Each structure stands twice: as C-alpha cells, then as structure tokens.
Amino acid sequence: MTIEVAEHAGFCFGVGQALEKAEHILSTRGGGEKRIYTCGLLIHNKLVTDELQERGLSVIRGPEEAEEGSVVIVRAHGEPKRFYEKAEERHLEIVDATCPYVKRIQKLASEACEKGRQVVIVGDRTHPEVIGISGWTGDSAAVAASGEEAEQIAGDHLTVVAQTTITEAMFEEVISILRRNKTDVEVFHTICSATEERQKSCADLALRSDLMVVIGGKNSSNSKKLYELSKKNCENTHFVEILSDLPLKEVAKCNKIGIAAGASTPERIIKEVIAAMSEAITENKDLQEQVEEGGMEALMDEIEKSLRLPGRGEIVTGEIIQVSKDYIVVNLGCKKDGIIPIEELSLEGDQELADLYKPGDEIQAKVVKTADGDGSILLSKKKLQVNEHWDEINAALDNKEVVNAKVVKEVKGGVIAVYKEVSGFIPMSQLSDHYVEKADEFIGKVLPVKVSRVDQKRNKAVFSHKAYLNEEKQKKIAEIWDNLHVGDVVEGTVMRFTDYGAFVDIGGLDGLLHISEISWGKLKHPQEALEIGQKINVKILSMNAEKGKISLGLKQNQPEPWSIIDDKYQVGQVIKGRVVQIKDYGAFVELEPGLDGLVHISEVAYKRVTNIADEISVGQEVDAKILEIDRDRKRISLSIKETLDNSIYRDEDASEEYADEAAYDESPAADEAAETAAEE
Known part of the structure; x- marks a missing residue:
C-alpha cells in the first residue's frame, strides 16, 4: 500500500502571499484603533478563514461597509478599479495582496480597453477574479466559459485573457471558436503555470491510483477543477474539505492512494488527512498483515520527507x-x-x-x-553567491587586483560601494586623487577600486578608488616617459602659471615651460603670452627621469629673429614697432619678439629733444626707419624723425632765424649768441 501526494499540492504563491500579509497585519496591528477587514473571503478555505476571523479579521462585501480610516486587505483574487476609487473616498488604508499574476491580467485588460478593443475573459463570470478583471474594463468585458458562450461574443477586435485557475481545455475551446469567427484576435495565455502544473500532476496521479482524495474548500474554483480532472481518470475520487468528509473505510481497502490539494489548502490539512488515512489502514487487520514490519513507519517517513520544507540557510x-x-x-x-x-x-x-x-x-x-x-x-x-564574492574580494586583496564597485549611498566619512553582494566602505579621502568635499557626484557610479582591507567575519571591506587612480597614473607616466625623447615636439595644455614660467600637461605628465623659453622676446609674466587651458605645441628640451622633471620650450618652434633678419629687414625700410623701453639717451622699439631697435634721442624729432618721455611713451606704436643693421653686435639703429614731414620744422626754423637777425641788428652780443646757438 502506498500514499502519494501530487506535486504542487497546497498553497500557491498568490494565496501564500495574501495569507502572509494578513497574518502580518493581524500580528502587528490587531486589536488597535483601526479595524481590519477583507472584502470577501481572503482564501477559499473555511478552516483558515475561521481562524483569521477569530484573530480579528472581519469579512465585508464592499468598501462602503468598512468604517472610514480602517484597514482593508485586498485578497489574492483582486478587486475592480471602482473598489480602489471607493476606498480612497472613504480614506481606507489598503493592503493590496492581489496575486501578481492577476494584477498582470488586470493591466492587460485595462490597456486593451483603452485602445478600443473588446476584452474577452475566459472563465467563470461569477468568480471574484473574473469580476475584478472585468472591473478594469468598465465592466465592458465579455466572459466565456465554453464554446457556446464564445459563439455569442460580438465585436471585431478582441483581446482574450484567461482566469488564472481555468483548465487548458476550456481556454483552447474558447480560443478556437473566436479565431474561427473573428479576424483580429489577440490572445494572452494567462492561466497560472502553477495551476497548469497542479492540474497536470493531479490528472497523472489519478491515472495510477485506486482512490483519489482532492482536498480543498467547497467554494474553491481550482479545487473543483482538480476534482473534475481526477474523476475523469479515477472514478473512485472524493472531495474533502474537512476530515469528516474522508471515506476512511474505502481508503483502508485500497493499495494505491493519491492525494491532490487546491491552491487554498493549508499544508497542515494535507498532513492531517494523510495521518487519518494511515491510522485507518493500520487498524485494518487484513491490511496490517500485508504490511511488512516497519513498512508503515517507512511509508510515513517517506510522506513526511515529501512534505518537509527546507530549512533557513539550506x-x-x-x-x-x-x-x-x-x-x-x-x-x-x-x-x-x-x-x-x-x-x-x-x-x-x-x-x-x-x-x-x-x-x-x-x-x-x-x-x-x-x-x-x-x-x-x-x-x-x-x-x-555572496560567499563566492567574498572569495573574489580576498583574492583581489592578495593579488592587488582591481574590482568594480557601485557607489550606493553616502555615509559619515565616506560612501558605501557594492561589489556584487559584498558591501565595502570607501573613505572620502580615497574617493579621488583630489580633494572631495561632497560625494554626490559619485552616487550611482561604478568605480574601479583596490581592496585595502577585508574583515569577512564582520562582513566589512575597505576599498580605495584613489589607489587605483594613482596606480593608473603611474602606469601612464611610465608609458609617457618611455615614448618621449629630447627634441620631440608634442601637444600640451597650459595648466597653471608661476612667476618663473608655466606648467604644461603633455598627456598626463607636467613639464615646466620656463618664462625664458616661451618667447624670443622678453616677458615679465607667462600670462602675457599664454592662457590657462590653451593648447600649444612644445619642444622637449631636457628630461630627468630620476627627478621626474621635463623642461619644455615654446619659442624653439619659431626661428630665432636674428637668424633670418636679412629675409625680413633692410636699411632704409620703414617699419611699425612698439616702444618697450625709454632711456635718457633714446628709446627701444620692438620690431617683433626678440628683435629690438634703438631710436637715439637725436632721431626722435627734428627739433631739440631734452626729455624723450615728452615725445613718446612705453607701449606706443610708432613708425621708424632702419638706419643701420649691425649683425655682429646684433644692434639695429632706428629713426622716427626720418618718417616725419620736416617742412613744418623748416618754417619754424626760418621764423626763428628772422627773429635772431633782428636781435643781431640790435646788438653785436646777441648776434654772437645766435651763431653759437646755430653751431650747437
């Protein structure tokens, strides 16, 4: 004699979830100020619902029956859209335990209705799940539970869904009729896979059993369908809601007994039924003789094993x-x-x-x-996986490897970053290779990090993004040093200034561009010729790997002015220049950076000049004529007056001479002074 329980017997996921939520609410808030309700029976099992009612869960028919502000649990079957609207009006606190499968069907039906399609629900029109789904279409959905009902459905554009607990045969029958009569039929197979598996295992077990017991509530749709399926394959099938329904005399006569249970049947009821049948069998003397010594005990052990749940941590x-x-x-x-x-x-x-x-x-x-x-x-x-991940973290620490960790939140002194299932702490000082005041910019980012410390017993690890950045920087610097040579011209970016020059980034490595190497001319500060962020081509003048120093030059990219002076300047040529310096004996005029010429005080104007600053000023642009180019001494003599119109000066000289002649006529002494002045 054997007793076999069908696979997938007992609570389905949706029912289990609803019961868990109800028990949690009753345990934490039962007996409080707010009453706790469920709209209709939470599950179709009288024993369970009676127990819940004893603990304070009251059953109502609609949200209008609940006091304002009370708690209402939505059962696994779900509710129509109007239920939630009414609950909101009455300020009810909703605990939604609708089965996720049912929620998906409600969404599919609602979306199809919004598109103007006719929704068809294959199922029992009186079942609460079907009523709830239809409520998300404004109660416009058609319901069919047979081919005959499918024949009566109107409309051209159909979207078909199924009650989660119907049989596959019913669904296929309705679909075949609709597809035969309609051209646009959109089908969503929404029968719960757990329901399909439950029905299949029940039917299979019934085929090889002498007697079948289907345990479930009398109002349970899925339990009734299990009974119908079992009855087709095993005539000796019995529907059991409570132990008194169990046909113990018939059980004692059978060798192969099968048990199936609906989605709302608690596991303890299944165990009680098995225990009652086992006791009835052992009390039968004829069968007792047929059972080998220890056979019944082994049978119960096997049943217990099949019903045993795995333990936490297993x-x-x-x-x-x-x-x-x-x-x-x-x-x-x-x-x-x-x-x-x-x-x-x-x-x-x-x-x-x-x-x-x-x-x-x-x-x-x-x-x-x-x-x-x-x-x-x-x-x-x-x-x-977490243990495997800790092994990876320890290996990364030992081998100094890099792992990628996602920054999830900021905490005091740093952030928490997660590598797979391992959480680690990154101190603020290790978030970057520069100072970080706030970690906002890093939240949500995946950072490559080095593992600094691991304490697996305390589930702690310390990461450093800075260590990774520094390591990468050193690798990059080493690569740059290997690829650079004195004399190379490379592109760089001006990063910062000092009084003695500018630091230029040449691809991850800073080099010094001394102020004397910026221009062939004279500069007081590098910002006279450069700007921060400016891209420039610089020449590598020297490299010192031990000290990590590189000297750069910018002016070397242009010819030294004196080396090509004959190509640009000749004696007698009039040029434009800028006054850069004034001395007592003359003014220096810059023709171009690195090339200055001297305007002697006597070449500033046609008149006598005693203070050159009265005639020209530093920064002024002037025209000047080249008088001489001394290539050996690198000197250029210029004249400003040679570019001026001297007629006005001649008229002034003539008037002065006339005045002098008059003076001379008046006094021989004045005449002598005039001659002296003329000589001077």
Whole structure:
C-alpha cells in the first residue's frame, strides 16, 4: 500500500502571499484603533478563514461597509478599479495582496480597453477574479466559459485573457471558436503555470491510483477543477474539505492512494488527512498483515520527507517553472514552490529576468525564509553567491587586483560601494586623487577600486578608488616617459602659471615651460603670452627621469629673429614697432619678439629733444626707419624723425632765424649768441 501526494499540492504563491500579509497585519496591528477587514473571503478555505476571523479579521462585501480610516486587505483574487476609487473616498488604508499574476491580467485588460478593443475573459463570470478583471474594463468585458458562450461574443477586435485557475481545455475551446469567427484576435495565455502544473500532476496521479482524495474548500474554483480532472481518470475520487468528509473505510481497502490539494489548502490539512488515512489502514487487520514490519513507519517517513520544507540557510536545487517580470518560481520537489524575487537575483544594466532564466532551467539558491506552516519559501540567488564574492574580494586583496564597485549611498566619512553582494566602505579621502568635499557626484557610479582591507567575519571591506587612480597614473607616466625623447615636439595644455614660467600637461605628465623659453622676446609674466587651458605645441628640451622633471620650450618652434633678419629687414625700410623701453639717451622699439631697435634721442624729432618721455611713451606704436643693421653686435639703429614731414620744422626754423637777425641788428652780443646757438 502506498500514499502519494501530487506535486504542487497546497498553497500557491498568490494565496501564500495574501495569507502572509494578513497574518502580518493581524500580528502587528490587531486589536488597535483601526479595524481590519477583507472584502470577501481572503482564501477559499473555511478552516483558515475561521481562524483569521477569530484573530480579528472581519469579512465585508464592499468598501462602503468598512468604517472610514480602517484597514482593508485586498485578497489574492483582486478587486475592480471602482473598489480602489471607493476606498480612497472613504480614506481606507489598503493592503493590496492581489496575486501578481492577476494584477498582470488586470493591466492587460485595462490597456486593451483603452485602445478600443473588446476584452474577452475566459472563465467563470461569477468568480471574484473574473469580476475584478472585468472591473478594469468598465465592466465592458465579455466572459466565456465554453464554446457556446464564445459563439455569442460580438465585436471585431478582441483581446482574450484567461482566469488564472481555468483548465487548458476550456481556454483552447474558447480560443478556437473566436479565431474561427473573428479576424483580429489577440490572445494572452494567462492561466497560472502553477495551476497548469497542479492540474497536470493531479490528472497523472489519478491515472495510477485506486482512490483519489482532492482536498480543498467547497467554494474553491481550482479545487473543483482538480476534482473534475481526477474523476475523469479515477472514478473512485472524493472531495474533502474537512476530515469528516474522508471515506476512511474505502481508503483502508485500497493499495494505491493519491492525494491532490487546491491552491487554498493549508499544508497542515494535507498532513492531517494523510495521518487519518494511515491510522485507518493500520487498524485494518487484513491490511496490517500485508504490511511488512516497519513498512508503515517507512511509508510515513517517506510522506513526511515529501512534505518537509527546507530549512533557513539550506542550499537547494530546483527547476524553474515560471519566470515573471518580478520573480522566479522554482519547483523544489516538496509541497511548496520556492520564490526568488528580482531583488534576490543579480542583474546588470537593462537586463530582465527573462533574458537570463527560462522555465525548465535548473537553478540553485539559498533558503532565506521558510516555515512549517503556510508561509512561502523565500529563496535568494544573491546570498548563495555572496560567499563566492567574498572569495573574489580576498583574492583581489592578495593579488592587488582591481574590482568594480557601485557607489550606493553616502555615509559619515565616506560612501558605501557594492561589489556584487559584498558591501565595502570607501573613505572620502580615497574617493579621488583630489580633494572631495561632497560625494554626490559619485552616487550611482561604478568605480574601479583596490581592496585595502577585508574583515569577512564582520562582513566589512575597505576599498580605495584613489589607489587605483594613482596606480593608473603611474602606469601612464611610465608609458609617457618611455615614448618621449629630447627634441620631440608634442601637444600640451597650459595648466597653471608661476612667476618663473608655466606648467604644461603633455598627456598626463607636467613639464615646466620656463618664462625664458616661451618667447624670443622678453616677458615679465607667462600670462602675457599664454592662457590657462590653451593648447600649444612644445619642444622637449631636457628630461630627468630620476627627478621626474621635463623642461619644455615654446619659442624653439619659431626661428630665432636674428637668424633670418636679412629675409625680413633692410636699411632704409620703414617699419611699425612698439616702444618697450625709454632711456635718457633714446628709446627701444620692438620690431617683433626678440628683435629690438634703438631710436637715439637725436632721431626722435627734428627739433631739440631734452626729455624723450615728452615725445613718446612705453607701449606706443610708432613708425621708424632702419638706419643701420649691425649683425655682429646684433644692434639695429632706428629713426622716427626720418618718417616725419620736416617742412613744418623748416618754417619754424626760418621764423626763428628772422627773429635772431633782428636781435643781431640790435646788438653785436646777441648776434654772437645766435651763431653759437646755430653751431650747437
């Protein structure tokens, strides 16, 4: 004699989630000022709902029955849009436990309705899930549960969804009729995969069983469908809601007994049914003789093993049976499926779960939360990987390797950065190779870091982005030194000034451009010829690798003016220049940087000049004539007066001579003075 429990028996994910939320609210807020309600039975299982009511969960038919400000739990079946609008009007606090699968269907129906399409729901029009979905179409959705009802559906542009718990046969029948009669039929297969698996395993088990027991609530749609499927394959099928419904006499006569349970059936009820049947079998004397010594005990152990849930921290392997946008459902081979939420899986960039995982794939994860009661099994892929990630961090420390860590938040004295599942601290002083006052600009960025310290026992690691930057800078500098040679001309950027020159970045390495090497002319400060940020071509004059110093030149990119003077200047040529210096004996005029000429005081004007500053000033542009070029002594003599009109000076001289003659006529002494003046 054997007792076998069908796979996927007991709570589905949606029901388990709803019950968890209800129990949490009752545990934390039960007996408080606000009353706690659920609109309709939370799940279709009388034993469970009776227990919840005893703990303070009251059942109402609609939000208008709840006191203003009270708490209302939305059950797994979901509610229509008008429910939420009414709840908001009454200031109700909503705890939404709608099954994620149902929420997706509601969204699909709503979007199709907004596009002007006729929504068709394949399912039971009286079922709360179908009522809720229809409510997101303004109750305009058509409902069909058979081919006959599908024949009556009007409209040309159809969007078809399914109640999560209907049979595949019903869905296919309706779809085939619609596609035969309509040209535009958009179909979304929304039967819950857990429901499909539950129905399939029940039907398969019924085929090889002498007796089938289907455990579920009398109002449970999915439990009724399990009964119908089982009845087709095993005539001796019984529907059990409570233990008194169990046909113990018939059970005791059978060799192969199968058990299936609806999505709202608690695991403890399944165990109680098995225990009752086992007791009935052992009490039957005829069968007792057939059971070998220890056989029943082994049977119970096997059943217990199949019902055992993995413990917290245990590493489990299972098969992926569903991949949604927000989580993965995993068959663990026990009576509960495991759930891996998206936050417990490692994704990169814009990756989605469907990009990495497919139904049928095997996956290993770590149990984060489990219970012997009715809660779901929460799994984590990240926590399984965390030990591997710590190994990688330790290896990076030992081998002085670089890892990429994402900065997630600022804390006192620095930031927290995450490498895979390992969180590390980056002190503010190690965030950059320059001073950082606030870490705002780094939040959300992925930084290459060196591992400075690891304390795995305390789950602590210290990272340094500065160490990485300095290492990269040294590599770059070494590469630059290897590729530079004296005499090379390279592009650089003027970074900063000093009184004695400018520092120029030549690709990650600063070189000094001395003020004397900027121009062939004389400069008082480098900013007379350069600007910060300016791009210039400089020549490498010298390199000292030991001291890390490079001397640069800019003027070397232009010929030295005296070397080409014959090509540009000749005696007698009139040039434009700028007065750069004034002396008692004359003024120096710059023809171009590095090339000055002297205007002797006697060549400033045709008149007598006693103070040259009265005639010209520093910075003034003047025309001058080249009188002489002395290449050996590198001297140029210039004349300003030679470029002037001297007629006015001749008229002035004539009038002076007339006055002098008159004076001479009056006095011989004056005449002598005039001659002396003329000689001078």
